[in-house]
Amino acid sequence: MVITVYGPGCARCHETERVVRNVLAELQSDADLQTVSDYQAMAAAGVLATPAVAIDGVIKLSGRIPKRDEVKAWLA
Amino acid sequence: MLAAGLAAAAVWVLAYRSLAGVARWVTYRLAGLEPASHLASAVEFFLYEAPKVLMLLVAVVFGVGIIRSFFTPERTRRVLAGRRESAGNVLAALLGTVTPFCSCSAVPLFIGFVTTGVPLGVTFSFLISAPMVNEVAVVLLFGLLGWKVAALYMGTGLVIAIASGWTIGRLGLERFVEPWVFEVRAAAHDDADASASWADRLRAGREAVADIVGKVWPWVLGGIAVGAGIHGYVPEQFLAGIMGKGAWWSVPLAVAMGIPMYSNAAGIVPVVQALLGKGAALGTVLAFMMAVIALSLPEMIILRKVLRPPLIAAFVGVVGSGILIVGYLFNAIL
Numbered sequence: 001m002v003i004t005v006y007g008p009g010c011a012r013c014h015e016t017e018r019v020v021r022n023v024l025a026e027l028q029s030d031a032d033l034q035t036v037s038d039y040q041a042m043a044a045a046g047v048l049a050t051p052a053v054a055i056d057g058v059i060k061l062s063g064r065i066p067k068r069d070e071v072k073a074w075l076a
Numbered sequence: 077m078l079a080a081g082l083a084a085a086a087v088w089v090l091a092y093r094s095l096a097g098v099a100r101w102v103t104y105r106l107a108g109l110e111p112a113s114h115l116a117s118a119v120e121f122f123l124y125e126a127p128k129v130l131m132l133l134v135a136v137v138f139g140v141g142i143i144r145s146f147f148t149p150e151r152t153r154r155v156l157a158g159r160r161e162s163a164g165n166v167l168a169a170l171l172g173t174v175t176p177f178c179s180c181s182a183v184p185l186f187i188g189f190v191t192t193g194v195p196l197g198v199t200f201s202f203l204i205s206a207p208m209v210n211e212v213a214v215v216l217l218f219g220l221l222g223w224k225v226a227a228l229y230m231g232t233g234l235v236i237a238i239a240s241g242w243t244i245g246r247l248g249l250e251r252f253v254e255p256w257v258f259e260v261r262a263a264a265h266d267d268a269d270a271s272a273s274w275a276d277r278l279r280a281g282r283e284a285v286a287d288i289v290g291k292v293w294p295w296v297l298g299g300i301a302v303g304a305g306i307h308g309y310v311p312e313q314f315l316a317g318i319m320g321k322g323a324w325w326s327v328p329l330a331v332a333m334g335i336p337m338y339s340n341a342a343g344i345v346p347v348v349q350a351l352l353g354k355g356a357a358l359g360t361v362l363a364f365m366m367a368v369i370a371l372s373l374p375e376m377i378i379l380r381k382v383l384r385p386p387l388i389a390a391f392v393g394v395v396g397s398g399i400l401i402v403g404y405l406f407n408a409i410l
């Protein structure tokens with residue numbers, strides 16, 4: 001499983017990455033966490049608002065920081 | 077849940093209505109400040125205005141947070157795609173006020189819009205209205221200056237967004253968008269939040285309060301503190317000569333000063349109110365506020381990633397001219 005966090009480096013984007021990383025550690029998940037800060041790649045993925053999170057290429061959330069429970073639900 | 081909501085609303089209204097009395101009581105009884113002194117005037121101003129504005133902010137940001145859960149950027153793009161100019165500019169400016177937006181999303185949003193058939197000028201109407209006409213600005217203007225000024229700001233802000241976007245569309249500046257932007261094959265996906273339940277929407281409202289009010293309260297308090305200082309210590313009509321109607325050069329100067337300054341509405345409105353109270357003209361002050369919020373240097377640096385300098389210059393020139401016209405217009409008719 002690949003989790004992608006999209007964000008150009010804003011505070012909310014770093015916070016999103018932190019939330020996802022914590023959940024991965026807590027669940028001892030072996031999912032691959034990638035971060036994308038390139039605008040071209042972001043646009044190609046269809047991201048309109050940052051931060052955004054995609055699981056295996058499917059965008060699950062955009063424009064806000066996810067809650068821990070949401071991240072857990074995606075990973076389940 | 078409904079009962080709890082009504083109880084919260086009732087408490088809010090009672091507290092809001094007693095603010096003026098409490099501020100007076102604390103200033104003159106509890107602190108025992110001498111009536112009509114500079115210090116008492118400044119302290120009473122702060123004690124009344126700061127909680128009032130914060131309470132208004134909480135209520136309105138909560139409501140707008142719920143409204144915004146109906147307008148995702150994806151949905152807005154679908155509405156605007158393939159839309160013709162004119163009607164598209166009007167729609168984009170209106171949607172800009174309710175679609176969630178932060179300046180760090182300006183670039184992905186810009187690319188996502190122009191590559192899926194939203195005309196350049198229509199995209200600009202959205203990008204101009206989104207930061208300028210927002211609930212924080214309108215609440216602060218309403219709370220500190222009354223509904224007329226708030227409506228005036230909102231109305232002229234929308235007109236500037238519509239007219240500037242339309243003008244940029246007419247200028248045919250597409251060639252000054254970085255060429256790679258049009259090579260992006262943007263994937264369209266369904267917005268994840270489109271089918272939210274009411275529990276989700278109420279949560280969105282609470283999150284908006286935590287996020288927005290949590291971020292702007294120091295600006296509000298700082299702004300009102302500066303405003304209180306001006307209110308208490310600067311003599312009436314002190315600014316009439318410099319920022320009054322008579323000084324024709326004050327409007328362009330206000331705009332030129334506003335561009336490099338970066339503040340959000342929360343910090344600038346209390347200062348605006350204090351300036352008005354000391355004899356500055358409404359048009360001049362509104363122009364200053366619009367320039368600070370709508371034309372900011374950091375946003376231009378972000379947009380440089382997708383726009384070539386001539387297009388950024390056109391953007392600043394067109395929006396700046398709109399703000400100038402608004403400033404002169406209000407100084408002339410009010």
